[in-house]
Amino acid sequence: MSDYFEDDAPPADLLNRDVVRLLFSYLFRYRRYLFLSLFYVAFITGTRLLVPYLSGYAVDHFIVKKGWTVSAAAMKRARPSPEFGARARRGVRLDDTTTFIFHYQLAHASAKEIAALKSAGVLQAEERLLIEPPAGLPAAVQRKIQEVGAAGGMARYGDRYLLCTDSALKRFSAAERLMLRSADWKAVALLSVFIIALFLVQFAAAYLQIVALMKLSQLAMRDLRLDVYRHLLSLELAWFDRNPVGRLVNRVTNDIETLNEMFSSVLVTLFQDIIIMTGVTAVMFAADARLSLVVCASFPFLAAAIVLFRVKARSAYRAIRTTIAQLNAFVNENIAGMRITQIFCQEKRQRGQFVAVNHQAYAANLRQLMVYAVFRPVIDFFRWAVVAAVIFFGAQAIVHDTLSYGLIVMFLSYIASLFEPIGDIAEKFDILQSANAAGEKILGVFKADATAETEPSPAAPAAAARLRGDIAFEDVWASYKPGEWVLRGVSFGVPARSTLAIVGETGSGKSTIISLLGRLYPWQKGMITIDGQDLREIPYRRLRSQTAIVMQDMFLFSRSLRENITLGAAFDPGRFDAITRATHVDRLIRQLPSGANEPVMERGVTFSAGQRQLCSFARALYADPSILILDEATSNIDSETESLIQDAIQNLVRGRTAIIIAHRLSTVRNADQIIVLDKGRIAEQGDHASLLARKGLYYELYNLQFEAV
Secondary structure, three states, X not given: OHHHHHHOOOOOOOXXXXXXXXXXXXXXXXXXXXXXXXXXXXHHHHXXXXXXXXXXXXXXXXXXOEEEEEEHHHXXXXXXXXXXXHHHHOOEEOOOOEEEEEHXXXXXXXXHHHHHHHHOOOOOOOOEEEEOOOOOOOHHHHHHHHHHHHOOOEEEEOOOEEEEOHHHHOXXXXXXXXXXXXXXXXXXXXXXXXXXXXXXXXXXXXXXXHHHHHHHHHHHHHHHHHHHHHHHHOEOHHHHHOOOHHHHHHHXXXXXXXXXXXXXXXXXXXXXXXXXXHHHHHHHHHHOHHHHHHHHOOHHXXXXXXXXXXXXXXXXXXXXXXXXXXXXXXXXXHHHOHHHHHHOOOHHHHHHHHHHHHHHHHHHHHHHHHHHHHHHHHHHHHHHHHHHHHHHHHHHHHHOOOOOHHXXXXXXXXXXXXXXXXXXXXXXXXXXXXXXXXXXXXXXXXXXXXXXXXXXXXXXXXXXXXXXXXXXXXXXXXXXXXXXXXXXXXXXXXXXOOEEEEEEOOOOOHHHHHHHHOXXXXXXXXXXXXXXXXXXXXXXXXXXXXXXXXXXXXXXXXXXXXXXXXOOOOOOHHHHXXXXXXXXXXXXXXXXXXHHHOEOOHHHOOOOHHHHHHHHHHHHHHHOOOEEEEEOOOOOOOHHHXXXXXXXXXXXXXXXXXXXXXXXXXXXXXXXXXXXXXXXEEEEEEOHHHHHHHOOHHHHHHHHHHHHO
């Protein structure tokens, strides 16, 4: 269980470089989708940067539209700074001698500079509203314009422009004001339509980006899942003994999906957020450095909050992963052992233990929620503090005529775009933590050493030749752990088409011999040969295609009964019927509603142990192996089924090299040779009659069984 907890411990780094390298090695296989996604990100980012700017532009150019007039004579007389002269030239030319400068055009000027320009007569003392009246105004409106102009509240410049004070504009009714400013309202309407069009472009770009991103991530994760599973198939069986099935299933499913979530929800959006935040900061400084510094004053506090959150969140995440691992292990163990729990009336005790483990998980999750619950409001607090500071300092600047209303509107919009990604850090941090841990676990699978050659070499045509089955063990030593020998100098030979029986007490090394023979585990000393060839030099596919192992608890897949017997081999109806009759599986097939096409439930739970064993014999016989290995094939079987199995065994071993491991010595009487193992060594060797005559260990085992009967 400790290994399980270590496996679920969070990684040391926030984002492991090896994990990123692994992820992008698969993503770059479909880089066109990646580049397409980034191309759409450019549209999305551009829209998000442009809309606030256009909003501020609309306020200053068409809604507020205030500024001052500058006469050429005053400019010549006062000689203001070249920068002011450049701004004046970019203003609206009212006539040959007068230019209108918008308020926002002097946003970078200081209050002192504007006061000096007013005292020198370069700027009017009072701001005026620029109006572009349409042609064909009603006579009543034209008369009112003349009256207001005569009173000094409005000045006309040709037929195109009017300059009006706020007090003078109030003398016009709302309908008249709309009429006078119809050009501005049309411009605002066109700009609104343009902004809506930009949002439609952003919507289309976001949709296409998500489609490209999902195609990219799903294709990449499909390949990664396939490679992980392919690598699992190539690993030594000993590796699976050290890694629980649930953990490996999690690698192929949940861990890969977590990597997918990291890419689609974090990495690409993080790239987009960085571009937006950089762009927003650059535009704000270009628009007004003073307000930008007000916004940036919050950055050190934000950085401190993020660092503190990371430390606290990592600690909370570690506690959650540990408690979840404990909870999963407890539930898995108790559901698997539910029969024992109920037989021994341990429900109350197990329930109490679960309450304790469940409460630990609850407390760990609650601690993480507290961390997250504090972080998001802290970010929102800084955001609204920055908004308040911008409004406060912006209002002061407007009073001193050094800032425009549109600039305030633009800054408030940009602040929202700046703080939104920062607020999402909590969610993205959690995804990064999980994905980094998942990625390191997947890397751990890839780092496991695969077996040697798993496919036959096309350069060796002899690989397809059938094995005779002449087996020899020469001074073989084997262990699963260094220094703990399971086999100690075992030597024996099995002539082709003969039967060898191996008996001995539990733990004497019987199953280890067949595991070595199938190259399921390595051996450390000695040599094993088949037909005089070193077992390690025989290609896996050739060896295992001509070797069939029938285990005590045979595994059946969730497929049809026919598929479980043929197991990928070509289906031959005549051969199938003959084999099912020889192994007595035909009796089972006749009882099933769909016959051989009957679906098998998981692990064959609807079949009895004897029926599963007969199916395993049929599978072995259908494979037509040269070497047949039976490992406790008749254990825990009733007498009637055992007689069927014994008959099936006779059909199985006929014409093949057979190795039979059995506790029931009655099943090995007819073996050509019997080996008695004791603590990893061969204690006795011979046929049934000679071993009984010797009255040694085999004799004692034989008498113990029949005395028990």
